[in-house]
Amino acid sequence: MVDRRAAGEPLEHVLGWTDFCGVRVDVDPGVFVPRPRTELLVREAVAVARPGSVVADLCCGSGAVGAALIAALDRIELHAVDIDPAAVGCARRNLDSASTHVYEGDLYEPLPSTLRGRVDLLVANAPYVPAHAVRLLPPEARLHEPLVALSGGQDGLDVVRRVTSEAGAWLAPGGHLLVETSERQAPSLVEIVAGSGLAPRVARRADLGATVVVGTTPRGYPDADSAPRGDGS
Numbered sequence: 121m122v123d124r125r126a127a128g129e130p131l132e133h134v135l136g137w138t139d140f141c142g143v144r145v146d147v148d149p150g151v152f153v154p155r156p157r158t159e160l161l162v163r164e165a166v167a168v169a170r171p172g173s174v175v176a177d178l179c180c181g182s183g184a185v186g187a188a189l190i191a192a193l194d195r196i197e198l199h200a201v202d203i204d205p206a207a208v209g210c211a212r213r214n215l216d217s218a219s220t221h222v223y224e225g226d227l228y229e230p231l232p233s234t235l236r237g238r239v240d241l242l243v244a245n246a247p248y249v250p251a252h253a254v255r256l257l258p259p260e261a262r263l264h265e266p267l268v269a270l271s272g273g274q275d276g277l278d279v280v281r282r283v284t285s286e287a288g289a290w291l292a293p294g295g296h297l298l299v300e301t302s303e304r305q306a307p308s309l310v311e312i313v314a315g316s317g318l319a320p321r322v323a324r325r326a327d328l329g330a331t332v333v334v335g336t337t338p339r340g341y342p343d344a345d346s347a348p349r350g351d352g353s
């Protein structure tokens with residue numbers, strides 16, 4: 121293990137796990153290592169969730185975000201998607217519960233159509249590094265994490281643009297889209313979110329170097345968080 125680490129393999133791949141938001145998460149070699157900054161995405165999701173929330177985690181990687189949400193929230197129904205078979209295998213181990221479903225495929229494509237209009241929280245830590253900046257990442261990322269987990273195309277926003285443009289079709293009234301991004305990309309993402317009909321706001325945590333853009337569906341009650349729900353919660 122020391123030899124592997126000394127040769128530059130990420131510590132989390134050598135150990136086979138990491139701590140994310142207080143939850144032990146398996147991380148297989150070749151799978152994106154959950155970053156501490158993604159704690160903000162989890163916190164923002166927890167802040168707007170309710171018991172029984174239907175959650176979709178697009179670009180789930182190891183399933184770290186979903187595992188942290190399950191640990192923090194009461195009986196959520198979680199649907200997690202990743203395009204990379206290695207990530208999906210890892211997520212299936214980390215998200216092994218009856219109310220959790222892990223799918224392999226491209227963003228919304230593998231989700232059951234019965235989820236349309238029912239998703240309370242749509243979370244995505246999609247790849248958002250601009251293609252030209254991938255070579256500037258530390259070698260642990262560049263050499264040991266797949267390009268599909270890092271590169272978000274020319275301006276870094278290709279995948280989140282696709283996530284955002286379809287979000288309205290899947291979100292329930294008063295539902296929230298939560299996307300991790302960078303400080304620099306946040307203004308562009310706010311425009312993209314607003315352009316797709318969601319009300320945007322930005323959350324930041326300087327100590328984590330974290331930025332999350334939240335988009336909320338304007339339909340339903342003016343104050344969706346206090347709106348009564350059919351299930352009585």
Ligand SMILES: C[S@@+](CC[C@H](N)C(=O)[O-])C[C@H]1O[C@@H](n2cnc3c(N)ncnc32)[C@H](O)[C@@H]1O
Binds near residue numbers: 153155182202244248
């Ligand atoms: C930055 S990693 C984040 C993983 C995880 N959400 C986390 O925070 O640890 C991005 C993930 O998105 C996946 N991905 C990239 N493009 C995708 C697509 N079109 N559909 C589904 N997953 C995708 C990658 O395989 C990778 O696991």
